[in-house]
Amino acid sequence: MLSLSLKEALSRLKDGSLSAKELCEKCIDRAVKTRELNAIVTPTYSQARKQAEVAAQTWSRTGKSTTSARKLEGLPIVVKDNFCTKGVHTTCASRMLENYVPPYNATVVQRLFTQGAVLLGKSNMDEYGMGSGSVDSIFGPVRNPWKYEFTNTRTIPEGTLDTSSLLASPQSPGEALGTRGLHRSVHPGTGGSNPGLHEEGAWRVAGGSSGGSAAAVAAGICFGALGSDTGGSTRNPSSYCGVVGLKSSYGLLSRHGLIPLVNSLEVPGIMARSVDDVNTLQNIMAGTDEHDSTTLTDDRFVTSDLPEDIDVKHLHIGIPKEYHAPGLSPDVLDAWRRAADKFEQAGAKVTEVSLPHTQYSILCYIVLCCCEVASNMARYDGIEYGHRGQQELSTEQMYAMSRHEGFNEVVRGRIFAGNFFLLRRNYEQYFLKAQRVRRLIKDDFTRVFDEGVNVLLTPTTLTDAPRYDWFTAADNRTRNEEQDIFTQPINMAGIPAVTVPAGLTSNGLPIGLQFIGQMFKDKEMLTVAKWFEQQVQFENLNLDHLDN
């Protein structure tokens, strides 16, 4: 039941064959049984039960014959831990915000609540969204639920610390954090021995930085999740975990209450088990927000339901030749080719196109990302915001100590690099140059679309989900260059993109393909993606055996 799509679950709530309370309990049970994934860092089960109770009452009042129930009445969701949630810890998986409890909800979160969504918990991520594996978190890494052997599936009551899955690891930052929630101090993957792993580090990463959200959707913990997407952080983990991941056009979704990483590139990301579902969630959240001046003031672009009968005959699908990148695995290449063939067989025009500046994109992304990170992170001084170093020191030393203790190495590295790029003597050579190239990257897309292409089709990632030990053998910058290679140019251009599961590799792991659309033509892109989804008939991961 927990591998149903949001749409299917909603219709079962509507016809009364499922109750909101039952659904909530099932999701909580699944979250507990899959806690080895480390997907949820702050469970909110009490709040979820209260919200589900309200939903159950609403459903029994409104009944199946009316349409007066809210659009997500009783549907469990998960929210990445960089979105503010009123009264619920919001840590960005960083020691810096370890004790931060926001007094307000991010606009997108509020809009989901207004439609009756039930919050099951906050999800794990790379610290502040910097990473592509969800391995750099103070709570420890997220595990990919695909091909994962669960060993510890006992149900334990909320609020009890589950010490049985606590692995003794000297590097486990989660341990130092105490036991605020059920999963707080679980640090899977390093040290100790886990009978579920045939080989140490052999399990697959969930991708990042929104890995907790993707793993939660794939594992059936929830029916939809919020991630964020700055350079690929929603699409990369969605691809690795076999779910649909949407990065909307910049300006369609409010960023108010999303703790900033790179303001000019990031958008809230949406994950679910079908294209219709991400579209539904986008419709609910999209539109003007007085708290975010970069949101559209014209609600014309907010999408509606996607059609059922889709015809792709009149379409022109572009295949960018620059995406045949070194390191592309034969399985992914094959899936990409087969997808292009499907469109061609259905009568669409499929042609190779060129986006010549793609090759410069990742380096420009890194420069711009670091510059904005350096400026965004300046607010965390230990006085106004965030963790404060304990020693009695001078003010300057206290700033330094707070920031040294509060941020991990990746964050500190990006702050250093950003400040370097922004030095007066470097500004023109790095920051300004990267901005200019960014414009050329955007112009490449505009030209191709102006020439008649409706949607571009590319792989989302080079390979299937990497092994944890392989992933952590290189530094963050190297991984950034490999992992975000196909996703970050889309953020540079501000346009929409969605990843859709296209099948499995010979390893039995999901492959994602990316559809890239024109600015504010999210609906056209999603319609094409839905057509593809209908052809592929991808089977969602089914963990129902854990229920027994």
Ligand SMILES: NC(=O)C[C@H](N)C(=O)O
């Ligand atoms: N949030 C993201 O999209 C981040 C991206 N993976 C990075 O490390 O910069």
